[in-house]
Amino acid sequence: MTALLSRRIFLASTAALAFARPSFAATIKPDAKSALIVVDVQNCFVDGGTLPVKGGAQVVPVINKLAAAFENIVVTQDWHTPGHASFASTHAGKKPFETTQMPYGTQVLWPDHCVQGSDDAALLKDLKLPTAQLIVRKGFHKDVDSYSAFEEADRKTATGLAAYLKARGIDTVFVTGLATDFCVAWTAMDARKLGFNVYVIEDATRGIDLNGSLAAAWKQMTEAGVKRIQSGDIA
Numbered sequence: 001m002t003a004l005l006s007r008r009i010f011l012a013s014t015a016a017l018a019f020a021r022p023s024f025a026a027t028i029k030p031d032a033k034s035a036l037i038v039v040d041v042q043n044c045f046v047d048g049g050t051l052p053v054k055g056g057a058q059v060v061p062v063i064n065k066l067a068a069a070f071e072n073i074v075v076t077q078d079w080h081t082p083g084h085a086s087f088a089s090t091h092a093g094k095k096p097f098e099t100t101q102m103p104y105g106t107q108v109l110w111p112d113h114c115v116q117g118s119d120d121a122a123l124l125k126d127l128k129l130p131t132a133q134l135i136v137r138k139g140f141h142k143d144v145d146s147y148s149a150f151e152e153a154d155r156k157t158a159t160g161l162a163a164y165l166k167a168r169g170i171d172t173v174f175v176t177g178l179a180t181d182f183c184v185a186w187t188a189m190d191a192r193k194l195g196f197n198v199y200v201i202e203d204a205t206r207g208i209d210l211n212g213s214l215a216a217a218w219k220q221m222t223e224a225g226v227k228r229i230q231s232g233d234i235a
Contacts, residue, residue: 027235028199035072035170037149037191038063039177039184041127042078044120050113053179055206057124062204062231063176064128069234072170073129074161076149076183078114079121079137086145087112097210104154107145108210116140136161148186150194162194172197174234180207181217192224199227201234 030036041063043049046056067073080086088096088109096111114121136159138146146152150161165173173196175188184205191198200221207214222228 028229028233029235030069030071030172030174032071033170034070034172034174035074035165035168036063036066036070037173037175037177037187038073038075038127038129038132039149039175039187040076040078040114040179041124041177042114042120043122043124044078044113045178046124050111050120053206053208056178059177059204059206060124060126062201064126066174066176066201066204066231066234067129067131070174071131072168073132074134074136074149074165075123075129075132076136076138076177076187077121077123078183079116079140080112080114081140081142082112082115083142084112084115084139084145085143086110086139102144102153104144107153114139134161134164147183148190149183150187150190162191162196165196170196172199174199174201176201176204178206180205181209181213185217185221188221188226189224192226197227198225199229201231202228203230 041059044051045053083090085102086107086109088094089112091100091109094100094109096109098109099106100109136149138159141152144152144154149159151158173191175184175198177184184200188198188200
């Protein structure tokens with residue numbers, strides 16, 4: 001057999017094998033031990049709000065559709081005091097998106113946003129989450145920011161969410177909402193640190209992408225063992 005004929009037979013058999021290989025794109029079916037976490041889908045983070053995330057409102061129909069698959073849903077809400085330490089306006093000479101040093105580390109300074117009791121801080125009215133059972137408000141301590149649903153930025157003040165989920169027998173969380181590279185990422189990574197199985201549903205999130213923060217967040221989440229999926233992967 002010539003070398004050319006052998007090569008043709010090899011290529012033909014390889015192509016046939018590839019064609020015959022079954023697809024394993026199986027869907028994921030949440031159960032009673034699963035919870036959907038909807039992070040900060042608030043007026044302040046969409047167009048017209050004080051800290052809009054591009055395309056932020058587009059997550060609402062995706063999350064509403066996902067909600068039908070979950071027995072357990074937890075919602076988080078940024079809930080800042082006036083003059084919060086994370087606001088640029090609190091620091092003389094500082095502008096939004098600059099940084100400053102806080103006792104707990106480097107803090108990004110934001111425009112004033114999600115002030116307690118304001119319409120800006122309200123959840124989007126089109127959210128439809130019939131099995132939502134808990135709202136975790138975060139960022140209400142004036143001197144400490146809080147991105148994660150589980151732990152404040154000082155990395156020692158717990159919100160109590162982990163204990164709540166574990167008391168309910170929940171071991172897997174699916175994270176959605178705003179913004180991918182801040183509150184979603186911190187929530188997902190803290191959930192992994194606390195022993196949960198964690199999925200981030202990419203098309204149910206949107207990012208700010210501040211100086212490459214979105215790519216960095218996905219890299220950190222992947223390294224922490226967070227699984228990156230799409231809403232179509234949920235049965």
